[in-house]
Amino acid sequence: MVWKNARNEALFNGLGDPEGYVFTCINQTAVREELEEESRRIRDVRPFMCVLRLVAREGDRVEKLTNTQISLLIGKGLHEFEAQKNHEVNEFRSKMRSFCEEKAQKRQGLPWQQWMEYSFPCDLEPCSAKSKNKKKIFINVKFENCCLDNEAPQEPQDLPLALMRSALKKKATVFRSLRQEPEDYTLQVNGRWEFIFGKHPLCQFKQNTSSLWAINKPFNIHLLQGSRVNADEGMKVSVRAGLYHGSELLCKVVTSSEVTVCSEPLWDQKLDFDINVADLPRMSRLCFALYAIIEKAKKPRGTKKKNKKADCPIAWVNTMVFDHKDQLKTGEFLLSTWPSVPDDKSELLNPMGTVEKNPNVDSAAGLLIRFPNILPHPLYYPPLDKPHLKRTTPFFRFVSQKKMYTKLKEIMDNKNHTEFFEDEKELLWKLRTDIRDCYPESLSKLLLITKWNKREDVVQMVSLLESWPELPAIHALELLDYSFPDPAIRSFTIRCLRKLRYSFLFFIIISFLNSDDELLQYLIQLVQVLKYESYLDCVLTTFLLERALANRRIGHFLFWYLRSEIHVASVSLRFGLILEAYCRGNIHHMKVLTKQNQALVKMKALNDFVKSGSQKMTVEDLRLCVKQESYMEALSDLLSPLNPSVILAEICADKCRFMDSKMKPLWLMYRNPWPHADMLGIIFKNxxxxxxxxxxxxxxxxxxxxxxxxxxxxxxxxxxxxxxxxxMGLIEVVxxxxxxxxxxxxxxxxxxxxxxxxxxxxxxxxxxxxxxxxxxxxxxxxxxxxxxxxxxxxxxxxxxxxxxxxxxxxxxxxxxxxxxxxxxxxxxxxxxxxxxxxxxxxxxxxxxxxxxxxxxxxxxxxxxxxxxxxxxxxxxxxxxxxxxxxxxxxxxxxxxxxxxxxxxxxxxxxxxxxxxxxxxxxxxxxxxxxxxxxxxxxxxxxxxxxxxxx
CATH class of the missing domain: 1.10.1070.11 (Phosphatidylinositol 3-/4-kinase, catalytic domain)
Incomplete structure (x- = not known):
């Protein structure tokens, strides 16, 4: 608005680009504050004096501007990530930024054919296998006095300074000459080009660590106290704790003592689990349930039955036993719980739930626990050895080998068979190499019966997995379920999905689905199973970002699938970090997405206007609102979020209306940019x-x-x-x-x-x-x-x-x-x-x-x-x-x-x-x-x- 009004002033031409300026104010703490986020309101900022000052940006303007744009686009301020003061968050941001910016640099150097493949991926109709006669499709592209896109390959001198700076900080080549592991060192910048290498703080521990598998002591934790516990007076509260690997309970659930309800109940109790530290699998997670005990009504006299108690769930929370660096946790942790409980009230624990703490720490109930210091130095989960796998001998409970393999075939052929008797489990484990060789698609059944609380079996299974044949997507997708959290399984699954590789556009042999189309078909599910990941840095996240940065259509839908759930507290941090990484790896796509986001903001404003009318709103009222300059500009000339291959040109205000239902969805019509083509329509629902x-x-x-x-x-x-x-969302008008x-x-x-x-x-x-x-x-x-x-x-x-x-x-x-x-x-x-x-x-x-x-x-x-x-x-x-x-x-x-x-x-x-x-x-x-x-x-x-x- 300032720039629009300034156009009539004499010195307007002396101003630079609007994005090079920022509003500042003096806040309530007497500190000068830059107001980067356009979504903030004045009453939220609360300046000390009612004056805003417009100044040129200081420091790295490109970096600040990019951060502001990313914050507005993903709906989450980047300062929230920095405020976490979390080593895992910082390391993930740094790693993903380098990864995505490297992909962006490579894309900028692509020849025009491959750049076209990225920007305009081919969308083929699936066809019958009978018609696969190896016909080729030839695409003739004609350019008429126009730039391909503002992401056309740039000259090196035009690259953003941040990209060149990140390229100069590549550590790999330096460490090759030092013959050391990069993880053992840190990199500091002193001045402009001087690099100082020093030993990583964790390296001093690695020389003194003991093998986790040498610790044959029972695993335990110390339950200290609770905070902000809300329950009726007269009740007692208790905590139930279970140790899980995916959906498998590793040992018996442990229950704390019952204490009288108060805001900060005190337990100060050690909880012992019936499993040795040496047998803890890498992805062990502790699941807690906080609940109140209700005394049921007394029985009439003469009855011998005792009064029954009922458990009333209050909250739950999960946490990993190992940190993201493979180290067994030690010390105190305050776990901020989640108030919702699983639908099945008989199961208080929620192993499928997130391992993230509730970010609403001011109101959520908390549990203070302490992991013991078993040794004076850290314990790391050891790298798994590769034992020699011998051919299994016939299973002794079966009379003959023929009967044994008949039984195996019966189990493998039954697609609905996922619960096994003990003798069936023993049979499957004995014949695991036969399953690999003859029934590789039944890997999930073998994983389900693996004893993950027995380290010898874990080593055998992980080693067997290295020689397992790659599976088609139909079977590999099953392994992304929360029941299979082991890193080796996740890596194997992504290795299978990487076979869905991108194919060239210009000489394509017709097939059922090209690889990127097949990946798009499953992308909704792949985004959802991100919620099962225990750590930020995982192979699935890297895989999705890699494919999104190689195909703009995948990137488009990955962005919106993540962005649509940024409001969900349990995934807001994870999804926000992935969105930030994608934006940094595709700055130019951000402009397209920002335009779509601005249109959606205006659509929501229109819908709110229709819903909140003091008197009965008419279609004419809506159309008058759409015809305003700010609405016409925001709602016109954008790529459709429903399909980025479709251009929504000028909005036709006289054809727009709202539908006669409770939520008053908007019916918006657009002019088709192609001559003699029908109009395009979308429905906005809020x-x-x-x-x-x-x-x-x-x-x-x-x-x-x-x-x-x-x-x-x-x-x-x-x-x-x-x-x-x-x-909130959009629906295509048929x-x-x-x-x-x-x-x-x-x-x-x-x-x-x-x-x-x-x-x-x-x-x-x-x-x-x-x-x-x-x-x-x-x-x-x-x-x-x-x-x-x-x-x-x-x-x-x-x-x-x-x-x-x-x-x-x-x-x-x-x-x-x-x-x-x-x-x-x-x-x-x-x-x-x-x-x-x-x-x-x-x-x-x-x-x-x-x-x-x-x-x-x-x-x-x-x-x-x-x-x-x-x-x-x-x-x-x-x-x-x-x-x-x-x-x-x-x-x-x-x-x-x-x-x-x-x-x-x-x-x-x-x-x-x-x-x-x-x-x-x-x-x-x-x-x-x-x-x-x-x-x-x-x-x-x-x-x-x-x-x-x-």
Whole structure:
């Protein structure tokens, strides 16, 4: 605003770039403060005097400006990272900055072909394996008097000073000449070019350390006291502690004594665990639960039963036993707890939860614990040896070798077999090398039965893992679950995922999915399993950043998947650090993302304006607001967050509106930059969590890809959907479509009878498609209806009323609004309103049969489409189960544990033969058709409620 007004002043041309200046003030502590963050309000700054001074930036202006831009973009001030005063945070920031800036430098030196591959990655349609005839695609690129992008390779003298400075600080070459390990030294800069090397402070300990495996003492901790504990008077509080490796309990849970409730309860008690220090696995985590004990009502006289006690959870917290440097922790730690508890109240401990402390330290309950000093010097987890793996001998409990391997095959073939009896565990461990050689995809089963509290077995398993064949993504993804935290397993998994390498754009052999497309297909899950990582620096983080910095499309979605959850306290630090690293490695992409972020801020302001109107707001009021200069500038000329390949040109204010629902979503229309192309539309929602819709649409997209791979194109419409913040996001507008409810209501005189008008859909299609196009429209309807029947059944999609199913004018049917899935069907007054496995009404059949009651041939073809599609999904059932399992960390209300995934296992008939699975589906198909009248009744009730809405 200052620069805009200054344009009319005489000396305006004497000013530099606005970004080279900053506002300053004198704060309440009499210190001069630079106001870098534009999001801060004056009343938050509270200057000592009501004066702001605009001055040229001091120091490294480029660095300060970049830090400010990153803070605004990621929604988290970088000063918060510095305020942590945490060695792990500082080391991670330093390492990731060097890594990302190095990638940026390499990208700047790319030839133009590879630079184009990064900036505009190819987006190919998946196709059938039958069509893989090695045809090549040639792309002709023409440049017309324009710069490719402001990220075109620059000359060395144009590189930011910070990049050159980081290049000069490379330590690797120096240490090669010294023949020393870089970790043993620190680097200090004295003056401009003088480097001073000195021994790292930790190095003095390494000469005196003892092997952890030589300590055969029981592991223990000291529980000192609590703080800010909130419970009713008269209760007693206690602490339960468990030692876990992933989901496996390493030894018996230990419980403290019960003490009287007060704000700072005192225990001062040693908690001994039934495991030796030598047997602690590297990723051991301590899980604590703070709970109150409630005395139940006394029993009547004459009963011999004692009064029962009930445990009332208060809080939980987890912490690692080893630090990020492999050192066994010692000394006191104040653990700030999390107030929420697992859904299963019978389990007070939450091993799946984060190991981060609650940042809200002023109000959260705290536990003060002390790790013992076992020896006067630190203990490190030792590097694992590589023992010689001998061929296993026949298992003695089995009569013959044939019987032994028959039993092994039975276990391996059962995809649903994850809980084992003791004799089965013994068999699997005895035949572990046979599993590697014959059933490598069953690695997860072997890892589940490994005794991680026995160091000899851990060494054997890690050594075996080094010779394990690389797995395809469908099996490797499973190993990123929190049940498999060992670093060797995580490294092996990323090694498998690295096979999803980037392929050249200009001479591409057509395939099912190019590697980056496949990685994008799983990116939502890969971001979620970051929450299971115990330390900031991990192979998964490095892998994701590496791929994001090599492909701008991956970088775009990685940014928004992380940015949308920056408000979540348990991951705010981790996600913020990764976002900072990505921004530093892609300064130019920041400008594009900043423009999108500014547009989203304006959309939220518009939505708040519509919601908070003192009087009934009209569409005209919204349009007048959009036409303001600040809104037009922010909302126009940006790349769509839903799809960075789509340009949202000028916003068409006269076409914008808000929708008639509780959250008043905005319907925003944009001019298409391509001549004679249709307008583009997006829906902005504020108040609804779109992550479940994102997951469902991702699964529908995956299904479509699998079907196309098998030569079956069911004309699905997995429209774009993106969560961009806390209950905020965007949805793609599917043009030229309408809901079944509207079509039925518009063709009937009464809302009560609209749902039973079987001719409404067919007549609507006839009106939109002349005679020569009608047959094609009905074929589109038939194919898409088959696809969504199978997809909604497999995913257990609920709340399927006629306002949640739409049809395009071309005939494609598609579903929207996926607020309920995995069999969580909608109920009202305790009555299940949805009583069919999927929606297949007689008006759908009427369209499929082209309005002819005796056209059974068309219907049988539709049935064959459904059965074929279902069989393809069953063959890939493990992939869907794994992807849903990886989403447990997302905190979706209908997906919090393995129990929620049981519906998916049943619908995909995991563990059953293809014939058995198909037989079950045929029963469901018949049931859906026979009971479709119940669907129509439900639709009638919905139409009546909609018609009576004020």
């Amino acid at each position: 108040g609804d969590d779109l992550r479940q819709d994102m997951l469902t649409l991702q699964m529908i997209q995956l299904m479509e890809n699998l079907w196309k791979k098998e030569g079956l194109d069911l004309r699905m419409i997995p429209y774009g959907c993106l969560s961009t913040g806390n209950k 043009k030229n479509s309408d809901t079944i409810a509207n079509i039925q209501l518009n063709s009937s005189t009464s809302a009560a009878t609209a749902a039973f008008n079987k001719d409404a859909l067919l007549n609507w299609l006839k009106s939109k498609n002349p005679e020569d196009k009608l047959e094609q429209a009905i074929e589109e309807f038939t194919l898409s209806c088959a696809g969504y029947c199978v997809a909604t059944y497999v995913l257990g999609i609920g709340d399927r009323h006629n306002d949640n199913i739409m049809i395009r004018e071309t005939g494609q049917l598609f579903h929207i609004d996926f607020g309920h899935f995995l069999g969580n069907f909608k109920r009202k007054l305790g009555i299940n309103r949805e009583r069919v496995p999927f929606i297949l009404t007689y008006d759908f059949v009427h369209v499929i049969q082209q309005g002819k009651t005796n056209n059974s041939e068309k219907f049988e073809r539709f049935r064959e489409y459904c059965e074929r599609a279902y069989k393809i999904l069953c063959r890939n059932g493990t992939l869907f189960v794994n992807l849903f399992a990886m989403m447990k960390a997302a905190g979706l209300p209908e997906l919090t544990s393995f129990k929620d995934i049981q519906y998916l296992k049943d619908s995909l008939a995991l563990g059953k033969s293809e014939d058995e699975a198909l037989k079950n589906f045929k029963v469901k198909f018949t049931e859906a058709l026979r009971e479709s009248w119940k669907t129509k009744v439900n639709w009638m009730m919905h139409s009546l409620a909609k018609d009576n809405r004020p």
